[in-house]
Amino acid sequence: MKHAPLVDQLIHAFTCLPGVGPRSAQRMAYSLLDRGREEGRRLGNALHAAMDGVQHCQRCRNYAEEELCPVCSDARRDSTLVCIVATPADVLAFEQSGEYRGQYFVLMGELSPLDGIGPRELGLDVLEQRLKQGEINELILATGTTVEGEATAHYVLDLAQEAGITVSRIAQGVPMGGDLEFVDGATLAQALRGRRPFES
Incomplete structure (x- = not known):
């Protein structure tokens, strides 16, 4: 079965996480799309904020x-x-x-x-x-x-x-x-x- 392009993109995005294969990624995507639209938006906002706002400490690299x-x-x-x-x-x-x-x-x-x-x-x-x-x-x-x-x-x-x-x-x-x-x-x-x- 072929997914809509945006669904396919969402599934593929989840596979970048360690231990997440195509099937797990598909389950996560379906879960957010079926019942978790608001949680999905929060996840997206948190990801965006972290990718832009988190850096490495200049002293210890944490x-x-x-x-x-x-x-x-x-x-x-x-x-x-x-x-x-x-x-x-x-x-x-x-x-x-x-x-x-x-x-x-x-x-x-x-x-x-x-x-x-x-x-x-x-x-x-x-x-x-x-x-x-x-x-x-x-x-x-x-x-x-x-x-x-x-x-x-x-x-x-x-x-x-x-x-x-x-x-x-x-x-x-x-x-x-x-x-x-x-x-x-x-x-x-x-x-x-x-x-x-x-x-x-």
Whole structure:
């Protein structure tokens, strides 16, 4: 069956989301068109506002609406302690644990040369400049335990050692090969408390 062009366009638009194939996209489109016109308009408005209004924090690369994100602009946070994470979802996981009071640096991924993701794509040149400024005393590595996560951790370790900065790694309460966004707050809090020096 052929859809009307606008329906087809809506279905195709949903397939850009992770884990959404053509059938799921079709169900979403039909649901909005059948019963959710007002919700669909709200969704469209929210998407438009976010695409135009959300940028990257100039300091940590997390999502922000201003030059600095809420964490970086909070004077009560310890700016000498920086946690390196792969995604904004990881920041949210740490914040929900209630344990961490430092700042973050969000890589927006992990090193993966086969996918064309190198140090520049992760903003590691920006991190290197921050390390040279001398404000940071300790980096906490909270990248994943995958091959890419470990490679990224070792790259950051080299940068930190050149700048004479202490590096620790969160303790292994976090499952091997797992993503931080799926780890509960209590486990993350324990992993933070049990962090250990990280060495090559």
